[in-house]
Amino acid sequence: MAHKEFTLDDLRRILIEAAGADEAVNLDGDILDTDFESLNYESLALLETGGRIEREYGISLDETTLSITHTPRSLIETVNGALAALV
Amino acid sequence: MSGRRVVITGLEVLAPGGVGTEAFWSLLSEGRTATRGITFFDPSPFRSRVAAEIDFDPDAHGLSPQESRRMDRAGQFAVVAARGALADSGLDLSGLPPHRTGVTVGTAVGATTGLDEEYRVVSDGGRLNLVDHTYAVPHLYNHFVPSSFAAEVAWAVGAEGANAVVSTGCTSGIDSIGYAVELIREGSADTMVAGATDAPISPITMACFDAIRATTPRHDEPERASRPFDGTRNGFVLGEGSAFFVLEELESARRRGARIYAEIAGYATRSNAYHMTGLRPDGAEMAEAIRVALDEAQLAPERIDYVNAHGSGTKQNDRHETAAFKKSLGSHAYATPVSSIKSMVGHSLGAIGAIEIAASTLAMTHHVVPPTANLHEPDPECDLDYVPLTAREHTTDAVLTVGSGFGGFQSAMVLARPERTAA
Amino acid sequence: MTASVVVTGLGVVAPNGLGADDYWAATRVGKSGIGRLSRFDPSQYPSRLAGEIHGFRAEEFLPNRLMPQTDRMTRLALVAADWALEDAGVRPQELPAFDMGVVTSSASGGFEFGQRELERLWSQGSEYVSAYQSFAWFYAVNSGQISIRHGMKGPSGVVVSDQAGGLDSVAQARRQVRKGTPLVVSGAVDASLCPWGWVAQQTSGRLSTGDDPARAYLPFDARAAGHVPGEGGALVILEREDLARARGAKVYGRIAGYGATFDPKPGSGRPPALGKAIELALADAGVDAADVDVVFADGAAVPDLDRAEADALNEVFGARRVPVTVPKTMTGALYSGAGALDLATVFLAMEEGLVPPTVNVEPADEYGLDLVVGQPRTTEVRTALVLARGQGGFNSALVARSAD
Numbered sequence: 078m079a080h081k082e083f084t085l086d087d088l089r090r091i092l093i094e095a096a097g098a099d100e101a102v103n104l105d106g107d108i109l110d111t112d113f114e115s116l117n118y119e120s121l122a123l124l125e126t127g128g129r130i131e132r133e134y135g136i137s138l139d140e141t142t143l144s145i146t147h148t149p150r151s152l153i154e155t156v157n158g159a160l161a162a163l164v
Numbered sequence: 165m166s167g168r169r170v171v172i173t174g175l176e177v178l179a180p181g182g183v184g185t186e187a188f189w190s191l192l193s194e195g196r197t198a199t200r201g202i203t204f205f206d207p208s209p210f211r212s213r214v215a216a217e218i219d220f221d222p223d224a225h226g227l228s229p230q231e232s233r234r235m236d237r238a239g240q241f242a243v244v245a246a247r248g249a250l251a252d253s254g255l256d257l258s259g260l261p262p263h264r265t266g267v268t269v270g271t272a273v274g275a276t277t278g279l280d281e282e283y284r285v286v287s288d289g290g291r292l293n294l295v296d297h298t299y300a301v302p303h304l305y306n307h308f309v310p311s312s313f314a315a316e317v318a319w320a321v322g323a324e325g326a327n328a329v330v331s332t333g334c335t336s337g338i339d340s341i342g343y344a345v346e347l348i349r350e351g352s353a354d355t356m357v358a359g360a361t362d363a364p365i366s367p368i369t370m371a372c373f374d375a376i377r378a379t380t381p382r383h384d385e386p387e388r389a390s391r392p393f394d395g396t397r398n399g400f401v402l403g404e405g406s407a408f409f410v411l412e413e414l415e416s417a418r419r420r421g422a423r424i425y426a427e428i429a430g431y432a433t434r435s436n437a438y439h440m441t442g443l444r445p446d447g448a449e450m451a452e453a454i455r456v457a458l459d460e461a462q463l464a465p466e467r468i469d470y471v472n473a474h475g476s477g478t479k480q481n482d483r484h485e486t487a488a489f490k491k492s493l494g495s496h497a498y499a500t501p502v503s504s505i506k507s508m509v510g511h512s513l514g515a516i517g518a519i520e521i522a523a524s525t526l527a528m529t530h531h532v533v534p535p536t537a538n539l540h541e542p543d544p545e546c547d548l549d550y551v552p553l554t555a556r557e558h559t560t561d562a563v564l565t566v567g568s569g570f571g572g573f574q575s576a577m578v579l580a581r582p583e584r585t586a587a
Numbered sequence: 588m589t590a591s592v593v594v595t596g597l598g599v600v601a602p603n604g605l606g607a608d609d610y611w612a613a614t615r616v617g618k619s620g621i622g623r624l625s626r627f628d629p630s631q632y633p634s635r636l637a638g639e640i641h642g643f644r645a646e647e648f649l650p651n652r653l654m655p656q657t658d659r660m661t662r663l664a665l666v667a668a669d670w671a672l673e674d675a676g677v678r679p680q681e682l683p684a685f686d687m688g689v690v691t692s693s694a695s696g697g698f699e700f701g702q703r704e705l706e707r708l709w710s711q712g713s714e715y716v717s718a719y720q721s722f723a724w725f726y727a728v729n730s731g732q733i734s735i736r737h738g739m740k741g742p743s744g745v746v747v748s749d750q751a752g753g754l755d756s757v758a759q760a761r762r763q764v765r766k767g768t769p770l771v772v773s774g775a776v777d778a779s780l781c782p783w784g785w786v787a788q789q790t791s792g793r794l795s796t797g798d799d800p801a802r803a804y805l806p807f808d809a810r811a812a813g814h815v816p817g818e819g820g821a822l823v824i825l826e827r828e829d830l831a832r833a834r835g836a837k838v839y840g841r842i843a844g845y846g847a848t849f850d851p852k853p854g855s856g857r858p859p860a861l862g863k864a865i866e867l868a869l870a871d872a873g874v875d876a877a878d879v880d881v882v883f884a885d886g887a888a889v890p891d892l893d894r895a896e897a898d899a900l901n902e903v904f905g906a907r908r909v910p911v912t913v914p915k916t917m918t919g920a921l922y923s924g925a926g927a928l929d930l931a932t933v934f935l936a937m938e939e940g941l942v943p944p945t946v947n948v949e950p951a952d953e954y955g956l957d958l959v960v961g962q963p964r965t966t967e968v969r970t971a972l973v974l975a976r977g978q979g980g981f982n983s984a985l986v987a988r989s990a991d
Contacts, residue, residue, distance in 0.1 A: 209712065209713050209714075210713055262851070262857075262860075263848050263860060263863050263867075266849075267849070272725060272726075272727070273725055274696070274726065274747075279701070279705075280705065283702070283705045283709070283783060284705075284709055286783070286786055287705070287706065287709065287783070289709050289710070290705065290706050290707075290708065290709030290710030290711075291710060293627075293706065293782060294627060294628065294631060294782045295702075295782050295783050295786050296631075296786075297631075297632055297633065297785075297786040297789050297790075300786050300787070300789065300790050301790070302790055303790070304786070304787050304790040305787060305788065305790040305791040305792075305978065307787070308694075308695050308698075308779075308784070308787035308788065308790075308791075309694050309695055309747070309749045309922075309977070309978065310726065310747055311694070311747050311748045311749045311752070311977055311978075311979060311981065312978075312979055314747075314748065314979075314981075315849070315978075315979030315980060315981070318849045318852075318980070319852040322851075322852075323849060324848055324849050324850070324851055324857075324860050324863075325847070325848060325849065326847040326848070326849070327748065327847070327848075327849040327980075327981060328746045328747065328748045328752070328755055328847075328981075329726075329746070329747035329748065330744065330745065330746060330747070331693070331725070331726035331727050331745045331746075331747050332727045332730070332743070332744055332745050333722070333725065333727045333731070336727075339744060343744070343746075343759070346762055350762070352847075352867075367708060367713060368704065368705060368708055368716070368720070370713070371704075371708050371713035371714075371716035371720070372704070372716050372717070372718070372720035372721040373721060374713060374714075374716070375714075375716055375717060375718040375720065375721065376718045376721050378721070432742065433742050433743065433744065434685065434740055434741065434742065434743075435688070435689070435730075435731075435734040435739060435740050435741070435742075435743045436740065437684060437734045437735050437737070437738045437739055437740045438735060439735065440656070440722045440728070440731055440732065440735065441721065441722065449740055452685060452740070569727070570721065570722045570725070570727070570731070571722065571725075571727040571728065571730060571731025571732075571734075571743075572731055572734060572735060572743075573727070573731070573743065
């Protein structure tokens with residue numbers, strides 16, 4: 078069974094729902110390797126984002142995954158790893 | 165120390181582990197814990213399933229059936245604690261002008277437990293967005309406005325002076341007492357029945373703290389789940405309870421020969437203006453609140469014999485306040501015992517500040533410092549004397565107690581003996 | 588200790604006007620903001636009228652990052668605080684952080700946010716509850732968010748006393764200014780017009796059940812049958828007068844006096860305590876009853892409560908000796924926002940020399956009040972008394988005076 082793929086677009090959508098977007102940050106730009114702190118998301122925003130990802134994708138994320146020092150790329154990889162493990 | 169001074173002449177505590185001041189002090193001085201697996205509802209869907217619950221029977225504490233029915237659990241706690249404090253003070257309020265006696269009640273989340281229960285009914289289990297008023301209980305408005313707690317306390321003690329709920333998140337307890345102290349000092353009241361209450365152990369509260377991973381998931385050993393300053397701590401344990409005090413102007417308390425527990429010698433609150441739930445690691449704003457409270461008390465940091473910490477048992481809190489103590493007390497931060505009673509009675513949000521003032525007062529009465537239970541291996545970044553595991557006999561004439569709350573509030577209060585000398 | 592404390596900025600969010608200018612333009616001519624509830628269908632409820640704020644688009648004023656974590660009342664409060672600071676000509680980022688505080692009131696917290704999260708909890712499961720539920724609904728959230736937005740690290744606080752809270756918060760802010768904090772943002776905004784908040788309000792037993800906005804909220808009228816609830820309020824900037832003058836600030840007036848009491852328990856046989864609160868406020872301000880130019884009454888529109896308020900006023904002032912008005916007949920009762928908005932209205936009235944009217948009311952003779960009805964009244968306003976009461980027995984009285 079093919080599992081769902083978690084993409085940057087999915088992350089953007091959920092981030093905006095969960096925590097909005099800073100007017101000074103272009104989320105549509107190349108943000109894959111920019112850490113969340115630089116995108117002006119703090120730990121609370123990432124906890125809310127992580128909670129929404131967990132519910133929508135039926136996975137469980139470790140708290141350390143949701144650190145502001147991480148990047149969209151590392152979070153996407155972690156989520157896809159968890160999705161793969163579900164299959 | 166010019167002007168009107170304010171002293172504690174009565175107190176009563178309702179805390180997990182036993183109702184009443186005596187049971188509370190036994191728990192603390194013996195270093196026992198009152199945290200356990202949640203029994204109020206089925207906790208299995210939750211990440212955190214441990215809490216510090218009170219076994220409380222409103223009938224046994226003199227509440228009439230009507231009082232019990234119209235009040236949320238937190239309101240019931242407040243009325244019982246306020247009556248107890250008044251009895252402890254030996255003060256007969258009926259002999260005083262009623263408008264000179266006021267009431268303040270601290271609470272962080274008001275009647276959240278009652279609201280959670282009633283919402284479930286009027287929404288038919290969350291199915292109705294247009295909730296059904298025909299299922300609403302007549303006292304729902306009392307839950308809607310937590311000021312009903314202050315009204316109930318005023319009725320219970322017969323106070324007709326200034327009256328308010330003070331609600332500043334987890335510093336509500338300190339700030340409620342601080343507000344009351346300011347009213348007596350400025351001459352708006354002679355006596356205040358002041359305290360705080362919260363009864364937040366409900367599904368909605370557990371769920372929101374789950375969502376921010378603030379409460380501990382250590383439900384395999386609930387009695388050891390609250391471990392402030394320990395390297396293995398991973399969140400706080402939600403609690404409930406109330407503490408109330410009778411506060412009087414010093415000279416009138418002396419005139420009537422009242423038992424004086426302590427003077428509330430200094431109080432200050434500051435905001436971190438940083439984040440609703442986050443703390444800057446440097447503790448600068450809490451340090452400023454401590455500095456101002458000490459200054460108001462005219463006490464040098466070295467005069468503080470015991471620091472009653474916020475000590476919630478989250479990593480960010482424990483480090484934040486350790487930094488604040490060092491910044492405000494200097495080298496004395498290392499010399500004075502510091503402990504967190506949340507290790508034993510959990511974190512009852514807006515109530516805990518008042519309960520901690522009670523613990524601080526009793527430490528002065530007994531010259532015993534309560535311990536930090538469950539502290540076996542301190543976080544290396546928390547390098548003060550946290551009085552691990554067992555209470556300590558210690559001459560205690562002045563205490564600093566602090567709180568830190570969502571919203572960025574940082575509050576500090578200094579208790580001392582009224583006969584002390586300045587500086 | 589007794590430093591003079593002045594108001595230098597007003598931020599108003601009211602059902603009949605957003606911003607002090609729009610609000611005053613409506614209020615001075617008696618234009619009401621009360622209508623049928625539009626936020627949700629109120630057909631099934633006993634009460635269907637409210638003072639709603641229409642056309643408020645928070646996203647035009649606030650950062651997008653704040654939107655998911657704020658209830659409507661917080662958005663309104665943040666915008667009101669912005670406007671008050673702007674009106675005062677204060678740029679907080681240029682001032683020492685510990686020299687500014689925030690003391691607000693809230694009667695019931697962010698109820699709309701709370702309903703949404705309770706609905707998620709019970710219809711979907713605990714894991715659907717938002718991380719922001721840990722603070723977005725609670726009573727302290729407006730003070731917290733305002734202090735964060737403007738970097739205000741001084742003493743902050745939150746007072747809850749139902750409709751009396753707006754005045755109590757200003758009194759507490761005045762204490763902080765007198766104790767040494769140069770500037771404090773104060774006042775209150777409430778906004779619980781969601782179905783869950785609406786149902787809770789139904790149980791107060793004090794709501795009007797009429798459908799005609801012109802006949803639904805009639806304080807001191809023989810037809811009085813409860814009030815109409817509303818949303819909104821005001822935030823004001825309090826400063827120590829000498830510091831405000833030194834920076835050349837526009838001064839609206841002084842917070843001159845305050846008194847608060849609590850009514851005895853029903854059935855005790857003791858008299859109500861509102862009159863005592865008025866006496867305390869006048870004494871605190873150092874003014875005689877004869878100095879008061881106008882009273883902004885609580886105006887519950889519940890016969891017993893109207894009677895108690897009229898008795899208190901007549902005892903202090905003598906029957907028909909002072910003009911009384913209830914501008915909240917145009918906005919509905921705003922809970923903690925009511926006293927704060929009335930205070931802002933007092934300063935606007937001082938500025939123009941005009942007392943706004945109590946709309947729709949035919950005063951009943953039995954109350955013995957000189958109620959300003961129909962038309963606004965042109966008169967110099969130098970000293971005003973504002974009254975606010977909270978359910979359970981909270982009585983607060985505040986005296987504001989012009990500062991020139």
